[in-house]
Amino acid sequence: xxxxxxxxxxxxxxxxxxxxxxxxxxxxxxxxxxxxxxxxxxxxxxxxxxxxxxxxxxxxxxxxxxxxxxxxxxxxxxxxxxxxxxxxxxxxxxxxxxxxxxxxxxxxxxxxxx
Amino acid sequence: xxxxxxxxxxxxxxxxxxxxxxxxxxxxxxxxxxxxxxxxxxxxxxxxxxxxxxxxxxxxxxxxxxxxxxxxxxxxxxxxxxxxxxxxxxxxxxxxxxxxxxxxxxxxxxxxxxxx
Numbered sequence: 001x002x003x004x005x006x007x008x009x010x011x012x013x014x015x016x017x018x019x020x021x022x023x024x025x026x027x028x029x030x031x032x033x034x035x036x037x038x039x040x041x042x043x044x045x046x047x048x049x050x051x052x053x054x055x056x057x058x059x060x061x062x063x064x065x066x067x068x069x070x071x072x073x074x075x076x077x078x079x080x081x082x083x084x085x086x087x088x089x090x091x092x093x094x095x096x097x098x099x100x101x102x103x104x105x106x107x108x109x110x111x112x113x114x
Numbered sequence: 115x116x117x118x119x120x121x122x123x124x125x126x127x128x129x130x131x132x133x134x135x136x137x138x139x140x141x142x143x144x145x146x147x148x149x150x151x152x153x154x155x156x157x158x159x160x161x162x163x164x165x166x167x168x169x170x171x172x173x174x175x176x177x178x179x180x181x182x183x184x185x186x187x188x189x190x191x192x193x194x195x196x197x198x199x200x201x202x203x204x205x206x207x208x209x210x211x212x213x214x215x216x217x218x219x220x221x222x223x224x225x226x227x228x229x230x
Contacts, residue, residue, distance in 0.1 A: 004157070033216070042118075042204050042220030043158070055216055090157055100146060100165040103218060105157040 002027070004093050004106035012112045013081050021076045021109045025093030032074040033103060034066055037088040049074055050096065078111075086113045116141045116209040120221035128229055133195040135203050135224045137188045143211020147188040148218070149179055152202040164188060175199075195228045202226075 005024045013019050025032050031050040035043035045058040049068035057064075068074045072093075078085055088110050092103035117140045127133050139145055146165055150158040162173025169181045179190045188205060205221045 006157075031216075033218075035218075040222075042206075042222050043218075045217050045219070048216050050216075058217070092158075100163070102148060102160050102163050104160060105150070107155075107157040110155075 004091055004104055006089075006091050006106040006109050008109060009107070010110045010112075012114060014114055015081055015083060017081050018077065018079045019081060019111060021078075021089050021091075021111070023074045023076070023091030023093075023106060025072050025074070025091075026104055029093035029095050029104075030072055031094045031096055032068055032072065033092045033094070034074070034076050035090040035092065035105075036060070037090055037108070039087070043090055046076070081113045083113050086111060116145075116207050116212070116217075116219045118205050118207050118219055118221035120203075120205055120224045122224050123222075124225045124227065126227045126229065127195050129197050130194050133190075133192040133199065133226065133228070135190040135205075135226060137190065137205030137221060139186050139188060139205070139207040141207060141209040141211070143209055146208040146210055147179075147181060148206040148208075149173065149177070149188075149190050150204045150206060150220075152204065152223070154201075158204060161190070195226075197228050197230050200226055200228045 007022045033048040034046040037043040047066045048055045052068045063079045066076045088108040090108045091106045094101045094103045119138045148163045149161040164181045172178045206218045
């Protein structure tokens with residue numbers, strides 16, 4: 001079975017621009033979470049979606065938004081990019097929104113803001 | 115609030131020797147604990163989890179971890195390390211007593227180097 005897929009792999013943007021990152025979960029998984037991993041740090045929680053509804057967000061500004069589609073794929077949007085948004089953005093899927101299910105991560109999208 | 119500490123930035127061992135990566139956690143209630151491994155330019159790969167029951171959990175690739183509630187620790191272990199185990203290891207916690215309980219909090223990671 002295919003794992004979590006993300007696109008694009010790499011992205012270079014200029015400050016002030018907007019970016020959209022995409023994620024397809026493992027087949028049968030209904031929950032998608034987004035994490036930001038800055039170099040040298042562990043992943044930081046941004047959003048979780050379950051059954052197309054936002055279940056919560058981490059400590060990120062309103063420039064960050066996301067949505068989940070009927071096929072459970074998801075997009076993460078970041079507006080007005082700042083240099084500090086440069087990071088690896090990870091998408092994770094799980095069977096349900098909580099409980100004891102582990103999350104499976106995609107390879108990530110490396111975003112560089114210049 | 116939930117948090118994870120990985121006290122060692124780096125761990126260096128010789129191939130064939132035991133490997134231990136340390137993790138301590140802080141939660142208000144009961145924890146679910148996870149270990150992930152990250153290879154260069156890759157996403158995180160799930161190794162194992164502790165939910166309930168036996169304190170010794172066995173996972174992928176010969177890894178195991180021991181949950182110790184009194185010491186709030188969840189150390190990752192492998193009896194005989196391989197060069198291919200060289201990677202970045204993350205411990206993560208979810209506080210199931212909080213609502214919502216879906217958020218994973220990660221440690222800063224420990225870089226493991228296994229020398230031949």
